[in-house]
Amino acid sequence: MASGSPDWTSRAATPNLWEEVNGTVNTVGVIITFSGTASSIYIENTGDTNNLLYSLDAGVSFGILVPGQNKSIDVSQASVILVSAAATTDYVVEITYG
Numbered sequence: 001m002a003s004g005s006p007d008w009t010s011r012a013a014t015p016n017l018w019e020e021v022n023g024t025v026n027t028v029g030v031i032i033t034f035s036g037t038a039s040s041i042y043i044e045n046t047g048d049t050n051n052l053l054y055s056l057d058a059g060v061s062f063g064i065l066v067p068g069q070n071k072s073i074d075v076s077q078a079s080v081i082l083v084s085a086a087a088t089t090d091y092v093v094e095i096t097y098g
Contacts, residue, residue, distance in 0.1 A: 022092045025052070029083035032093055038077045040096045044070035047089030055081040 021032055045052035045065040053062040059081050082091055
């Protein structure tokens, strides 16, 4: 290994992997399935008008994000459901693994 290079053989030294998903959702909603089990997720309502609803329990209950609001959640999760409260709204979801 070259001098100054990080040692990725140690699990503790391995960087967290993450992915970003963005799009538009309507009142029917969408299930975003992650590439693995997340250790944390960040959800942002990037729309200008409508509330974004999100569920981490298969649609049993929903949290609400007003336009421009975001939420970071440390949770072991494989998916999230997103629904617009009216018409459509835009969203960004960032998923961190590890």
